[in-house]
Amino acid sequence: MRITSVEAFALRVPNPSTEPYWGSQAWASGAPGVHSSRAPLASGGRASDGWDYPPRWRMRASYSETFNTVIVCVRTDAGLTGYGEAKAPVAPEATREVVRDLLAPVVLGADPLDIDVLWERMYGTMRLRSHQSGFLLEAISGVDLALWDLAGKSLGVPVCKLLGGAYRERVPVYASGLPGLKRADDEAARSRLQQSARALVGAGFRAIKLAIGFGVDADTETVRAAREAVGPDVLLLTDAAGNYDVASAGRLGRTLQEFGVGWLEAPVPPEHVAGYAELARALDLPIACDLLSTRYQVRDFLVRGALDIVQPDVCRSGGLSECRRIAHLADAFGAGVAPHVSIGSAIQFAATAHYAAALPNLVVMEYWIGENPLGNAVLRHPLVLDQGMLVVPGGAGFGLDVDEAALLRHAV
Amino acid sequence: MRIAKIEPMVLRAPLGEMDLYWGAGFWGEKARGKTRVPVVEPQRAADMTLWRYRAAYSRHIETTLVRITTDDGLVGWGEAHAPIAPEITYTIIETLLGPMLIGENPLATDQLWEKMYASMRIRGHHTGFMSEAMAGVDIALWDLAGKAVGLPVHLLMGGEYHDRVRTYQSHLPVLDIDEMVAIARHHSAQGFHGIKISGGVGAETDIRNVERIREAVGPQIDLMLDAAGVYDLPTAIRIGRALERNQVLWFEDPLPPEDHHGYAQLCRALDVAVAMGETETTRYQFSARLARRGVDVVLPDISRAGGLTECRKIAMLADVANVKLCPHNSVCSAVHQAASLHLCAAIPNFLMYEFWSGHNPLAHIVTAPFATTADGYVAVPTGPGLGIEIDEAALEALVVRA
Numbered sequence: 001m002r003i004t005s006v007e008a009f010a011l012r013v014p015n016p017s018t019e020p021y022w023g024s025q026a027w028a029s030g031a032p033g034v035h036s037s038r039a040p041l042a043s044g045g046r047a048s049d050g051w052d053y054p055p056r057w058r059m060r061a062s063y064s065e066t067f068n069t070v071i072v073c074v075r076t077d078a079g080l081t082g083y084g085e086a087k088a089p090v091a092p093e094a095t096r097e098v099v100r101d102l103l104a105p106v107v108l109g110a111d112p113l114d115i116d117v118l119w120e121r122m123y124g125t126m127r128l129r130s131h132q133s134g135f136l137l138e139a140i141s142g143v144d145l146a147l148w149d150l151a152g153k154s155l156g157v158p159v160c161k162l163l164g165g166a167y168r169e170r171v172p173v174y175a176s177g178l179p180g181l182k183r184a185d186d187e188a189a190r191s192r193l194q195q196s197a198r199a200l201v202g203a204g205f206r207a208i209k210l211a212i213g214f215g216v217d218a219d220t221e222t223v224r225a226a227r228e229a230v231g232p233d234v235l236l237l238t239d240a241a242g243n244y245d246v247a248s249a250g251r252l253g254r255t256l257q258e259f260g261v262g263w264l265e266a267p268v269p270p271e272h273v274a275g276y277a278e279l280a281r282a283l284d285l286p287i288a289c290d291l292l293s294t295r296y297q298v299r300d301f302l303v304r305g306a307l308d309i310v311q312p313d314v315c316r317s318g319g320l321s322e323c324r325r326i327a328h329l330a331d332a333f334g335a336g337v338a339p340h341v342s343i344g345s346a347i348q349f350a351a352t353a354h355y356a357a358a359l360p361n362l363v364v365m366e367y368w369i370g371e372n373p374l375g376n377a378v379l380r381h382p383l384v385l386d387q388g389m390l391v392v393p394g395g396a397g398f399g400l401d402v403d404e405a406a407l408l409r410h411a412v
Numbered sequence: 413m414r415i416a417k418i419e420p421m422v423l424r425a426p427l428g429e430m431d432l433y434w435g436a437g438f439w440g441e442k443a444r445g446k447t448r449v450p451v452v453e454p455q456r457a458a459d460m461t462l463w464r465y466r467a468a469y470s471r472h473i474e475t476t477l478v479r480i481t482t483d484d485g486l487v488g489w490g491e492a493h494a495p496i497a498p499e500i501t502y503t504i505i506e507t508l509l510g511p512m513l514i515g516e517n518p519l520a521t522d523q524l525w526e527k528m529y530a531s532m533r534i535r536g537h538h539t540g541f542m543s544e545a546m547a548g549v550d551i552a553l554w555d556l557a558g559k560a561v562g563l564p565v566h567l568l569m570g571g572e573y574h575d576r577v578r579t580y581q582s583h584l585p586v587l588d589i590d591e592m593v594a595i596a597r598h599h600s601a602q603g604f605h606g607i608k609i610s611g612g613v614g615a616e617t618d619i620r621n622v623e624r625i626r627e628a629v630g631p632q633i634d635l636m637l638d639a640a641g642v643y644d645l646p647t648a649i650r651i652g653r654a655l656e657r658n659q660v661l662w663f664e665d666p667l668p669p670e671d672h673h674g675y676a677q678l679c680r681a682l683d684v685a686v687a688m689g690e691t692e693t694t695r696y697q698f699s700a701r702l703a704r705r706g707v708d709v710v711l712p713d714i715s716r717a718g719g720l721t722e723c724r725k726i727a728m729l730a731d732v733a734n735v736k737l738c739p740h741n742s743v744c745s746a747v748h749q750a751a752s753l754h755l756c757a758a759i760p761n762f763l764m765y766e767f768w769s770g771h772n773p774l775a776h777i778v779t780a781p782f783a784t785t786a787d788g789y790v791a792v793p794t795g796p797g798l799g800i801e802i803d804e805a806a807l808e809a810l811v812v813r814a
Contacts, residue, residue, distance in 0.1 A: 027534070057526075057527075057530065058526055058530050058533075059530055059533060059534060060530050060531075061530065061531060061532065061533065061534050061535065062508065062512065062531035062532065087535075089535070090507070090508055090531070090532075091503065091504055091507040091508040093503045093507055094500055094503040094504045094507065094508070094541065097497065097499050097500045097503055098497070098500050098541070101496075101497035101499060101500065102468060102496065102497045102500070105468075106468070120464055121466075124464055124465060124466055124467060124468075125467055125468035125496075126467065126468065126496075126540065127465060127467065127641070127668070127669070127691070128439075128465065128467050128640055128641050128665065128669070128690070128691055129467070129493075129495070129540070129690070129691065129716070130539045130540055130543065130669075130690070130691045130692060130693050130713075130716055130717075131539055131540030131541065132539045132540065132669070132670070132691075133536045133537060133538055133539045133540065134532070134535075134536065134537035134538070134539055134540045134541060134542045134543075135500065135504070135537065135540060135541040135542060136540050136541065137540075241534050242533070242534055266534065269533070270533070270534070270536065270538075271538065271694070271696035272696075273700070291534060291535070291536045292536060293536050294670075296670035300672065300700075316535070316536065
């Protein structure tokens, strides 16, 4: 079997909801729905703006008004198609071009079952040029997922079996997520947060992640309100998106522990390995980080005892091939895996479910609760979420029956 | 003064008299479309994994330039290192970086760098295409800043430690050893202060090539070996010992860039300086290596490692660790060359300037292309900004997307 075509599609899908993406509600600058990076520096780039340290604008990500992603289709001379996805929340055209200009020539003509060999060759293309994260790794992820889907389809088995077997047929997921309170004294916002949290529990979720990073007081109030609303049995998780320094993250972490929070994700900026190590030692609460690509970056944290939970993203960190290696590496250090998803199409959800099913050290998988225009809408048979558990699709490959026309409708 | 327009452009030139991109023959993938890549001349067991480090090379000479125009009509030029697939960095600048900087004050170079970096920071984009695209924009901002105040960039960056820079020649591909010796003799006669030998094709070959070239050029000139990150620690130590015997100045990229621990051990084991940096981008990456003494000479690429803003910080961190800096240039346009020259002029720990003399139309897009003097120096430009004047006709001939 030979690969005969590799196509990448940049998708820009209008947001079907009136609500902007939860991450942009929490961590973008400017008004909700406004392209955050268009906000001029004058609105948040000056020390004179306030007493906040570290300055939050240094962690303000660019968000798009549309839901963007890149879909990769790999086809073979046996008539099979594998679907992959590369994370591309902004500038998906760039990721598409990485696949088209750089990776497709490596993969074309190869046997799609040589997945690991092809991964090394794709990574090798730019290894000596510093490309150890970012657009290249996201693009490799897209091609790698398509190869795994193809491998499963050609052998007639689900991908989780190829990954070593299913530890579980249903994967525990957490609801992702609820934007936290920005001011400790906002009563209306507090009761909206509590209502949303209760609604998620009512819908069957047993774990909820809160977007924090708005100061120790506001964050404490967020967790207090959520805990009050959902009671002691729901797992509450927190993501600070790198907004703190070590001292304030430590102070916050000790408070979160009292509310039984399950982990503190990205407490400090991702470049600060020593800060993660210090927090992991100082706190009982598990420390997690969703910002790392490749086994090498993860290793640098693990050898320093800087992480309790790793959060690789199959569409960003190097695909299933690399995420599997990351999981095994983490296991050797006694760390768990909570696969990162944030927002993605049904392909990412299914690929992540297969990954999660095959992990001995799974903690819980992320599940985006927004209205997903590329979720079941692009499948002929829906993915099933049942009482906070995602059912691993059972067919060959990722087990999806993809409506390709619907999936690619918003290709630009 | 406000930024009015940010225009990326893709430049693409034919390879000319070369039949392959200069590094492709020995550092490149040979078997396009074949899954199992043959090992390149495995002479020892240690050479069996060399194929893992074979890079993709272009069939052209190419790069991405950035032109930024202000509302009062000033124009600044920058370059994003893009030896292959420059459409990718073009797209990042056009789609992501450009829109977020329109309307900003171009003199706010540091703040604008932070703003660009923040846009993808929590998505882990600290390296690669993002960093290269940012470098292109950043260099153009410095060019603008210099033009706005009528000063050369190095004076804005703290002063002129050097008005000309000592150069070494890096165009010595892996060929038949007699050919390599002839090229080395030629470079030596041209007045260069150093010659970098391409390696990483097997320990025995690398050692023999260095020995033969040292014999041919005599003891006066500095020699370096670039192993393109392919060896493991014991092999690198064995090669390093041979380099010490041949008075080699530095051993570049001896190990895969991810092997941080190996680099620290190698630095302790060897007397010859261990150099690396073209695989690294931010001050965070460099500071981690410097803190554990995993590098003796840093070689950041100004059009990859975040531009002048970030490279100046990297130079400062290196200096704190008593480490010298030589910017990686390789095959690049005159815009990148100029930016590198200004950085070298403005830092106290500059060591040597890389000059690559192979066929390179990108170096000729200015009215006065950079050249070395008979005694092996390049003069630092003194005009405002980067101090270069774009030759519009020469540029026009190479632009394939704008």
